[in-house]
Amino acid sequence: xxxxxxxxxxxxxxxxxxxxxxxxxxxxxxxxxxxxxxxxxxxxxxxxxxxxxxxxxxxxxxxxxxxxxxxxxxxxxxxxxxxxxxxxxxxxxxxxxxxxxxxxxxxxxxxxxxxxxxxxxxxxxxxxxxxxxxxxxxxxxxxxxxxxxxxxxxxxxxxxxxxxxxxxxxxxxxxxxxxxxxxxxxxxxxxxxxxxxxxxxxxxxxxxxxxxxxxxxxxxxxxxxxxxxxxxxxxxxxxxxxxxxxxxxxxxxxx
Amino acid sequence: xxxxxxxxxxxxxxxxxxxxxxxxxxxxxxxxxxxxxxxxxxxxxxxxxxxxxxxxxxxxxxxxxxxxxxxxxxxxxxxxxxxxxxxxxxxxxxxxxxxxxxxxxxxxxxxxxxxxxxxxxxxxxxxxxxxxxxxxxxxxxxxxxxxxxxxxxxxxxxxxxxxxxxxxxxxxxxxxxxxxxxxxxxxxxxxxxxxxxxxxxxxxxxxxxxxxxxxxxxxxxxxxxxxxxxxxxxxxxxxxxxxxxxxxxxxxxxxxxxxxxxxxxxxxxxxxxxxxxxxxxxxxxxxxxxxxxxxxxxxxxxxxxxxxxxxxxxx
Numbered sequence: 091x092x093x094x095x096x097x098x099x100x101x102x103x104x105x106x107x108x109x110x111x112x113x114x115x116x117x118x119x120x121x122x123x124x125x126x127x128x129x130x131x132x133x134x135x136x137x138x139x140x141x142x143x144x145x146x147x148x149x150x151x152x153x154x155x156x157x158x159x160x161x162x163x164x165x166x167x168x169x170x171x172x173x174x175x176x177x178x179x180x181x182x183x184x185x186x187x188x189x190x191x192x193x194x195x196x197x198x199x200x201x202x203x204x205x206x207x208x209x210x211x212x213x214x215x216x217x218x219x220x221x222x223x224x225x226x227x228x229x230x231x232x233x234x235x236x237x238x239x240x241x242x243x244x245x246x247x248x249x250x251x252x253x254x255x256x257x258x259x260x261x262x263x264x265x266x267x268x269x270x271x272x273x274x275x276x277x278x279x280x281x282x283x284x285x286x287x288x289x290x291x292x293x294x295x296x297x298x299x300x301x302x303x304x305x306x307x308x309x310x311x312x313x314x315x316x317x318x319x320x321x322x323x324x325x326x327x328x329x330x331x332x333x334x335x336x337x338x339x340x341x342x343x344x345x
Numbered sequence: 346x347x348x349x350x351x352x353x354x355x356x357x358x359x360x361x362x363x364x365x366x367x368x369x370x371x372x373x374x375x376x377x378x379x380x381x382x383x384x385x386x387x388x389x390x391x392x393x394x395x396x397x398x399x400x401x402x403x404x405x406x407x408x409x410x411x412x413x414x415x416x417x418x419x420x421x422x423x424x425x426x427x428x429x430x431x432x433x434x435x436x437x438x439x440x441x442x443x444x445x446x447x448x449x450x451x452x453x454x455x456x457x458x459x460x461x462x463x464x465x466x467x468x469x470x471x472x473x474x475x476x477x478x479x480x481x482x483x484x485x486x487x488x489x490x491x492x493x494x495x496x497x498x499x500x501x502x503x504x505x506x507x508x509x510x511x512x513x514x515x516x517x518x519x520x521x522x523x524x525x526x527x528x529x530x531x532x533x534x535x536x537x538x539x540x541x542x543x544x545x546x547x548x549x550x551x552x553x554x555x556x557x558x559x560x561x562x563x564x565x566x567x568x569x570x571x572x573x574x575x576x577x578x579x580x581x582x583x584x585x586x587x588x589x590x591x592x593x594x595x596x597x598x599x600x601x602x603x604x605x606x607x608x609x610x611x612x613x614x615x616x617x618x619x620x621x622x623x624x625x626x627x628x629x630x631x632x633x634x635x636x637x638x639x640x641x642x643x644x645x646x647x648x649x650x651x652x653x654x655x656x657x658x659x660x
Contacts, residue, residue, distance in 0.1 A: 229656070232622020233581055261615035261652035262622070265577040268546055294656035302574035309545020309575070339574035343542070343607035 091315065092124045094147070098134035114141035126187060130161060135175045139182070146179055147187040147223075148172040150214060152207040153196035156227070160191070169213050176218045188214030189255065193224040193239055194231030194266075197290040204242030212246045221251050223279055226266065228290050229259025233269040240273050253277035256298050258337075259288045263298035264306055271312075278303060283325035284337025299338035301325060365589035367626045369405065371536070371566060372398055372613060374641070375426075376407040376441060378598025380419050381609055384645045388422040392429040394641050398595065399433040401633040407460070408438045411447035427454035439500060443474060448488045452495070459492055460500040460536075461485040463527060465520040466509035469540070473504070482526050489531045501527030502568065506537040506552055507544030507579075510603040517555030525559045534564050536592055539579065541603050542572030546582040553586050566590035569611050571650075572601045576611035577619055584625075591616060596638035597650025612651035614638060 095117060101108030110127070119125060119142075126145040129135040138146055150168055151157040157165045172188070179186045192199075193207045211222045224243065226236075236254075243252065254270040254277075256263040267278055281297035288294040304318045322341050329336045336342060375395050379386055386394075391409075398406050408430060414421030423440070432438060432455075439458040442448040451459055463481055464470040470478045485501070492499045505512075506520045524535045537556065539549075549567075556565065567583040567590075569576040580591055597612030617631045635654050642649045649655060 232619050234623040259652065259656045260618050261577060261612070262619055264574060265581045265619055268578045268581060288656070291656040293658075295652060299574070305573050306545050306575055306578055310547040339572060339608060343572045343601070343604040345606075 091122065092126065095125045095127050095143075097128035097130075098138045098141075098143075099128065099130050111137060111141040114138070114143055126185075129175055131171050132174050132178065135178060139184070143184075145185050145187070146175070147189060148175055148214070148219070149189045149191065150210055151191045151196075152202050152210045153192040153199050155198035156192045156196050159198065165210060169210075169217075172214065173217050180218050186219045188219030188222045189225055190214065190222060191225045191227040194226040194235050195228055197228050204239045207239055208242045208246055211243050211252075215247050215251060221253055221277065222247060223253040223255045223277075225255035225279075226257050226263075228288065229257035229262060229294075229296075231256065231266050232262050233265050236266045236269045237273065240270060240275065244273070249274035249276070253279060255279035257288065257296050258284060258298045259291055259294045259296065264302060267298065267303065268306070271310075282321055282338075283329050283341065285328065285332075295337050297337075299325075299336070299340070301338040301340040305340045363587075364584050364623060364625060365587070367589065367628075368584070368620050369566075369590045370403060370613065370616065370620075370627055370629055371405045371407065371568075371590060371592045372403045372595060373407045373568070373592050373610065374398070374594035374596070374598045374613065376410050376420070377568075377592075378594035378596070378610055379645075380410065380417055381599030381602060382419065382645050382647075384647075385419055386641075386644060388425050388429065390641075390644045391422070391426050394637065394644070395426070395430045395438075397637040397640055398634075399431065399436050401637060402627070402629040403634070404435065404628060405437045405439065408440050408456075410441035410443075411451045411454075411456075412441065412443050424450060424454040427451070427456055439498075442488055444484050445487050445491065448491060452497070456497075458498050458500070459488070460502060461488055461527070461532070462502040462504065463523055464504045464509075465515050465523050466505040466512050468511035469505045469509050472511065478523060482523075482530075485527065486530050493531050499532045501532030501535045502538055503527065503535060504538045504540040507539040507548050508541055510541050517552045520552055521555045521559055524556050524565075528560050528564060534566055534590065535560060536566040536568045536590075538568035538592075539570055539576075541601065542570035542575060542607075542609075544569065544579050545575050546578050549579045549582045550586065553583060553588065557586070562587035562589070566592060568592035570601065570609050571597060571611045572604055572607045572609065577615060580611065580616065581619070584623075595634055595651075596642050596654065598641065598645075608650050610650075612638075612649070612653070614651040614653040618653045 096110040097107040127143045129146045256266045280300040280303045282300040284299035286296040288296045409423040410420040440456045442459045569579045593613040593616045594610035595613045599609040601607040601609045
């Protein structure tokens with residue numbers, strides 16, 4: 091029901107997303123499906139709206155170093171930019187999702203305290219983001235650190251407004267997601283075929299595979315509304331297109 | 346809004362407290378792992394591999410299987426491997442013994458601990474060890490009796506505990522029945538195996554609830570395959586239910602004979618990573634395990650199945 095389409099970021103930073111406007115204009119928007127896009131700043135936001143976007147996301151970090159290296163400004167500076175974007179978006183009744191990266195660890199700083207994650211999340215939620223996606227950007231989290239982080243964040247933000255975005259770099263994603271579900275979270279980010287490696291660990295994997303996530307949720311008897319087989323077909327399509335083998339174990343076992 | 350998760354595993358096991366303080370890892374790489382690798386590993390490499398594992402802090406390392414080489418060519422050198430390894434103090438070296446003949450050979454080669462391998466599926470039992478569950482239990486009774494006479498501890502495996510490649514769903518009751526039989530004949534520990542990795546936290550919980558009505562958790566272990574990526578989530582579930590013995594294979598050695606190209610055993614490195622993160626004591630040095638994993642992967646000429654190893658060794 092939610093498919094993140096593209097990112098309205100400068101093509102100088104992210105060449106893969108240079109065609110953001112064409113992609114946004116080119117897709118067929120099916121009823122009942124939402125198509126959020128990333129907008130790092132006001133300029134990106136306006137381009138997104140011009141291209142037909144009706145939902146946006148802003149991308150913050152719980153680590154000062156990561157913020158500076160990834161989006162070239164401090165956490166505080168980024169929050170100010172996001173305030174502008176969120177204000178404009180809300181004026182136009184455009185929902186905004188907030189991402190908090192490095193929620194369970196940072197490639198530069200190492201450990202990130204749950205308090206810092208809570209602080210940044212609260213800021214984004216307070217400015218008007220309807221949902222905060224807590225990201226284990228480098229996949230170093232385990233059920234223990236996931237639990238501690240969520241306990242802290244959930245003191246300030248209701249679970250219904252939270253999501254987890256787990257990377258599978260160390261194979262921990264599904265165990266971490268299970269932990270989040272046990273604590274009341276019911277929104278989970280994933281990428282078909284486990285697309286995307288990890289820019290911080292050469293050769294390592296990145297996103298948790300949507301197929302493997304669905305397999306677990308189906309086994310738990312939880313309703314997702316998603317057809318696993320069709321997802322596998324889409325995964326097969328994109329893997330052929332980027333000429334790589336799937337990172338999904340379910341797909342590997344099934345084809 | 347009523348919870349979608351009420352009455353489910355998610356609500357009932359919402360606490361991460363109640364986890365065991367110490368988790369025993371049973372390393373099955375040299376046996377279950379290598380058994381499913383196509384490349385036949387030379388005897389001296391196997392011995393070196395096991396010797397390296399012995400220095401990582403692992404307390405149980407399954408060495409080999411005294412099965413006929415006609416069935417499992419990889420294990421043809423079972424006696425030489427058993428005699429060739431250095432048995433470090435504080436480490437146990439169980440071996441698989443499918444029958445009395447294998448048992449005697451194992452003892453002759455210096456084994457002081459053995460395992461027998463049953464199944465919760467009639468079809469799997471017939472296809473895998475060529476006899477019905479009942480026939481296999483009778484064979485195991487003979488082996489266990491002889492072993493106990495010699496004060497040799499016996500571990501019992503129950504495969505297809507969460508599903509069978511031929512029969513599909515396996516009822517928790519069937520798993521309990523077979524486990525109870527093995528436990529009753531004298532096995533000190535029953536390792537419940539998700540042989541084809543189809544289990545998920547839901548089916549793991551249901552199966553364990555059934556088995557734990559008859560066998561105390563302290564006598565149980567889980568042996569999860571990662572064919573569908575579910576292993577760590579399933580292991581976490583088992584830990585939350587009081588199980589504190591987990592089988593794994595360094596580098597996630599061994600594919601799945603029932604799903605071409607699929608993975609098999611859960612990787613010991615990835616398991617240790619999770620247990621360390623949970624603050625649970627294992628006594629095992631992750632870095633040394635990764636080194637042993639690197640050694641064996643080079644020897645069988647394949648890339649590791651461990652995500653922790655992939656993320657840690659940048660080439």
